[in-house]
Amino acid sequence: MNYQYAYSSSENNLPLNGPVVCSITSGKGGVGKTNLSVNIAYLLGQKGYKTMLLDADLGLGNVDVLLGLNPRFNIFHLLSNEVKLKNIIYKTKYNFNILPAPSGVCDLLSLSPGQKLEFLEAMDSLEDEVDFFLVDTGAGINDNVLYFNMAAQHRIIVLTPEPTSLTDSYALIKVLHLDHKINKFYIIVNLCRDYKNAKDTFKRLYLACDHFLKGVSLNLLGYVPRDMNVRHSVTEQVPFCYRYPDTLATKSLKSIVTNLETFKNYKMELDGNIKFFWKKLLFLGQ
Numbered sequence: 125m126n127y128q129y130a131y132s133s134s135e136n137n138l139p140l141n142g143p144v145v146c147s148i149t150s151g152k153g154g155v156g157k158t159n160l161s162v163n164i165a166y167l168l169g170q171k172g173y174k175t176m177l178l179d180a181d182l183g184l185g186n187v188d189v190l191l192g193l194n195p196r197f198n199i200f201h202l203l204s205n206e207v208k209l210k211n212i213i214y215k216t217k218y219n220f221n222i223l224p225a226p227s228g229v230c231d232l233l234s235l236s237p238g239q240k241l242e243f244l245e246a247m248d249s250l251e252d253e254v255d256f257f258l259v260d261t262g263a264g265i266n267d268n269v270l271y272f273n274m275a276a277q278h279r280i281i282v283l284t285p286e287p288t289s290l291t292d293s294y295a296l297i298k299v300l301h302l303d304h305k306i307n308k309f310y311i312i313v314n315l316c317r318d319y320k321n322a323k324d325t326f327k328r329l330y331l332a333c334d335h336f337l338k339g340v341s342l343n344l345l346g347y348v349p350r351d352m353n354v355r356h357s358v359t360e361q362v363p364f365c366y367r368y369p370d371t372l373a374t375k376s377l378k379s380i381v382t383n384l385e386t387f388k389n390y391k392m393e394l395d396g397n398i399k400f401f402w403k404k405l406l407f408l409g410q
């Protein structure tokens with residue numbers, strides 16, 4: 125399929141849209157973030173979008189494991205001038221790229237001003253080379269998770285029908301809203317039985333937020349049912365949408381990706397969405 129990377133201009137000649145920067149996050153671990161991130165990246169790639177997945181589950185990063193890859197460098201090697209950006213971007217055979225994470229946001233924050241500038245300059249080139257920049261974060265409300273979510277343009281929270289997933293999602297939304305003024309969240313209900321089960325789960329989270337967190341808006345982006353083929357593909361180290369194109373989980377994820385495509389209509393930051401993301405991360409708390 126052909127996809128034209130269309131930049132439309134606003135009155136002051138700024139591009140209206142640019143790369144979409146989305147975190148994929150959760151309150152609780154093991155809810156399917158990495159599986160969904162990899163497969164969303166795969167489906168976007170199949171549609172012709174230039175897609176980059178940042179593996180930001182620091183410590184537990186396992187995008188590479190899921191795909192049977194062994195990346196040698198991460199973005200910190202850029203700073204030691206050992207390698208160029210193109211050497212740390214890992215091109216998968218599925219038409220999307222992976223950027224291995226730094227070892228921790230704290231390391232980014234402690235860079236010297238000169239190093240931060242150098243880092244941002246290196247990232248500058250990504251702006252024109254990426255349509256979707258997905259960030260697979262860790263779980264919970266630790267600083268790393270919060271920072272990546274604060275820096276992202278959109279936040280997608282993955283939850284499951286389990287009560288613990290619901291309470292942990294609520295806790296994450298609460299911190300991001302009350303402490304960091306983030307009001308809008310997209311929700312994917314994973315590992316559910318069916319659409320009704322997903323809608324009920326979403327409704328429980330929605331009611332809690334509506335009652336206790338005024339001003340928070342939740343949008344159900346879609347759901348993915350529990351599907352044994354997802355597990356099989358993990359063992360086979362291939363994206364489930366590639367290996368099982370007709371399985372239920374693939375069909376559901378395709379409609380989520382159709383919804384995600386509408387994110388392209390959002391306005392771009394002055395100096396680019398990806399640069400904005402890294403700038404926010406690098407200068408948090410200053």
Ligand SMILES: Nc1ncnc2c1ncn2[C@@H]1O[C@H](COP(=O)(O)OP(=O)(O)O)[C@@H](O)[C@H]1O
Binds near residue numbers: 153314351
């Ligand atoms: N829709 C699904 N159906 C069946 N198993 C799933 C589904 N989504 C995730 N899983 C399984 O759940 C486990 C955790 O998934 P993972 O993506 O590693 O979670 P996270 O990144 O949130 O920790 C994996 O073993 C994966 O195969």
Ligand SMILES: [Mg+2]
Binds near residue numbers: 157158159
């Ligand atoms: Mg993960």
